[in-house]
Amino acid sequence: xxxxxxxxxxxxxxxxxxxxxxxxxxxxxxxxxxxxxxxxxxxxxxxxxxxxxxxxxxxxxxxxxxxxxxxxxxxxxxxxxxxxxxxxxxxxxxxxxxxxxxxxxxxxxxxxxxxxxxxxxxxxxxxxxxxxxxxxxxxxxxxxxxxxxxxxxxxxxxxxxxxxxxxxxxxxxxxxxxxxxxxxxxxxxxxxxxxxxxxxxxxxxxxxxxxxxxxxxxxxxxxxxxxxxxxxxxxxxxxxxxxxxxxxxxxxxxxxxxxxxxxxxxxxxxxxxxxxxxxxxxxxxxxxxxxxxxxxxxxxxxxxxxxxxxxxxxxxxxxxxxxxx
Amino acid sequence: xxxxxxxxxxxxxxxxxxxxxxxxxxxxxxxxxxxxxxxxxxxxxxxxxxxxxxxxxxxxxxxxxxxxxxxxxxxxxxxxxxxxxxxxxxxxxxxxxxxxxxxxxxxxxxxxxxxxxxxxxxxxxxxxxxxxxxxxxxxxxxxxxxxxxxxxxxxxxxxxxxxxxxxxxxxxxxxxxxxxxxxxxxxxxxxxxxxxxxxxxxxxxxxxxxxxxxxxxxxxxxxxxxxxxxxxxxxxxxxxxxxxxxxxxxxxxxxxxxxxxxxxxxxxxxxxxxxxxxxxxxxxxxxxxxxx
Numbered sequence: 001x002x003x004x005x006x007x008x009x010x011x012x013x014x015x016x017x018x019x020x021x022x023x024x025x026x027x028x029x030x031x032x033x034x035x036x037x038x039x040x041x042x043x044x045x046x047x048x049x050x051x052x053x054x055x056x057x058x059x060x061x062x063x064x065x066x067x068x069x070x071x072x073x074x075x076x077x078x079x080x081x082x083x084x085x086x087x088x089x090x091x092x093x094x095x096x097x098x099x100x101x102x103x104x105x106x107x108x109x110x111x112x113x114x115x116x117x118x119x120x121x122x123x124x125x126x127x128x129x130x131x132x133x134x135x136x137x138x139x140x141x142x143x144x145x146x147x148x149x150x151x152x153x154x155x156x157x158x159x160x161x162x163x164x165x166x167x168x169x170x171x172x173x174x175x176x177x178x179x180x181x182x183x184x185x186x187x188x189x190x191x192x193x194x195x196x197x198x199x200x201x202x203x204x205x206x207x208x209x210x211x212x213x214x215x216x217x218x219x220x221x222x223x224x225x226x227x228x229x230x231x232x233x234x235x236x237x238x239x240x241x242x243x244x245x246x247x248x249x250x251x252x253x254x255x256x257x258x259x260x261x262x263x264x265x266x267x268x269x270x271x272x273x274x275x276x277x278x279x280x281x282x283x284x285x286x287x288x289x290x291x292x293x294x295x296x297x298x299x300x301x302x303x304x305x306x307x308x309x310x311x312x313x314x315x316x317x318x319x320x321x322x323x324x325x
Numbered sequence: 326x327x328x329x330x331x332x333x334x335x336x337x338x339x340x341x342x343x344x345x346x347x348x349x350x351x352x353x354x355x356x357x358x359x360x361x362x363x364x365x366x367x368x369x370x371x372x373x374x375x376x377x378x379x380x381x382x383x384x385x386x387x388x389x390x391x392x393x394x395x396x397x398x399x400x401x402x403x404x405x406x407x408x409x410x411x412x413x414x415x416x417x418x419x420x421x422x423x424x425x426x427x428x429x430x431x432x433x434x435x436x437x438x439x440x441x442x443x444x445x446x447x448x449x450x451x452x453x454x455x456x457x458x459x460x461x462x463x464x465x466x467x468x469x470x471x472x473x474x475x476x477x478x479x480x481x482x483x484x485x486x487x488x489x490x491x492x493x494x495x496x497x498x499x500x501x502x503x504x505x506x507x508x509x510x511x512x513x514x515x516x517x518x519x520x521x522x523x524x525x526x527x528x529x530x531x532x533x534x535x536x537x538x539x540x541x542x543x544x545x546x547x548x549x550x551x552x553x554x555x556x557x558x559x560x561x562x563x564x565x566x567x568x569x570x571x572x573x574x575x576x577x578x579x580x581x582x583x584x585x586x587x588x589x590x591x592x593x594x595x596x597x598x599x600x601x602x603x604x605x606x607x608x609x610x611x612x613x614x615x616x617x
Contacts, residue, residue, distance in 0.1 A: 056546040089515050097508035101530045111516035144613040
């Protein structure tokens, strides 16, 4: 079966003072129906930009986004709303994602009203049902966002995203602004919803422990590029890219024996403005060689389902053998 | 199960009721509302209280008499009753002050909202035009427009409205800019809300605070500006009464007959003050975050 969402060489460049900022630089991802793709990377690597392009909240510089077999970038602004009903977003900050002057009822009602989905009693029934689904007590129906805690606000945001019965939801760091105890509740809610409503998620986060919990596949991003993409288990069992390894090593572990051999990344993320055509991670990579600096490193399938963009795992042109560290 | 009133009609009413309830709690705002209502009532019933003739005719024998039981606010340099003049002037002054602000802020608000919300090229075009207009001194612009349209109350009003648009546009654009970056704007876009709805439902309500303050603060100023045009012979034609014009006329008698300048000034100040108090109260009542 064809994937629900597929991007082809997606690029988003911003013109900024002093050059072009390559926020998203040639991303190819696929998300199967009913699956969750975790997108991880440090801040500023283009994760959120990618999420917004997929929903066409931002227009990409080039590339294609295929949703249910249709290239949604071809649609004009008026036609896009038809597709948008099936694609929604949940935001990171539950404080800025809800209009402070609208009550819970009005917030959840907005997508229904705007799409002339229903009105009157039917609307009330659906809003009540949505509130039940996401677990907000009905007494909050006339409350304003500032009267609720972060977890409840995030539930309101989820109810709004669910209002139009979407197939696909971009979760843009939906739990990073919440307390750890509430994080778990929200993650469980999202997973339950996925099972019940056959949702497909693109789960953007910088928190690897969260992504492990929820994702089927994981894409690791570094400076606008995807450096490794594979099933979640595979990534945690057998991380290949030096950046992925360092990321995994950075997860705090309660086991003492791991503490000694932590791979650390030195230096800072290099400048995303007019990056040199080399491996983007090269300046910080321990295993950097001349091949890495020779040109862009493409994402290739190293093992079935395991894609990686690193010269260490590419068949060298001369001897055809695969280098391994 | 808790009983929740979902009926959309009563919800709307209760929303307005809620705003009124919160406004009522604010004593200072209610004082403002009371003063302004009194001014409005006097304005409407001016003809019942004292005839218009009394405001435009007077005997020179009575000129410059201080306040007394027959002339509560005294008489001016033509012997006209100042109380009657202030009463009948209120109609023109209020139309000038409030009308100019309302229309100016509506047009400026739309321009500012478009500039701030759409950004990019729309913003550049609107703001460059505004910058060009704002370079012209305010009074000069008003005079130029009045000169082009011809003197008269309505034309002065139009000139004031147009001249205020740039100022309002800038204030409102900056208020809008603090809102457009918020995620709820993006959330509204992603569920298919059209831009005009986003501006009306999400952007403007959240930027309303500075807009109300700016509006109420400029009403008094507008009355004075209208007076300045009258002073130059372009606005109100004598002997028609108008607060600002009365103020301007009385400047030569400020030392000998201070009541002549005091009362019209007081009328302008009171109007501006009551509107300011009301505006502040309304701003607070509209913000659900400041509930109780």
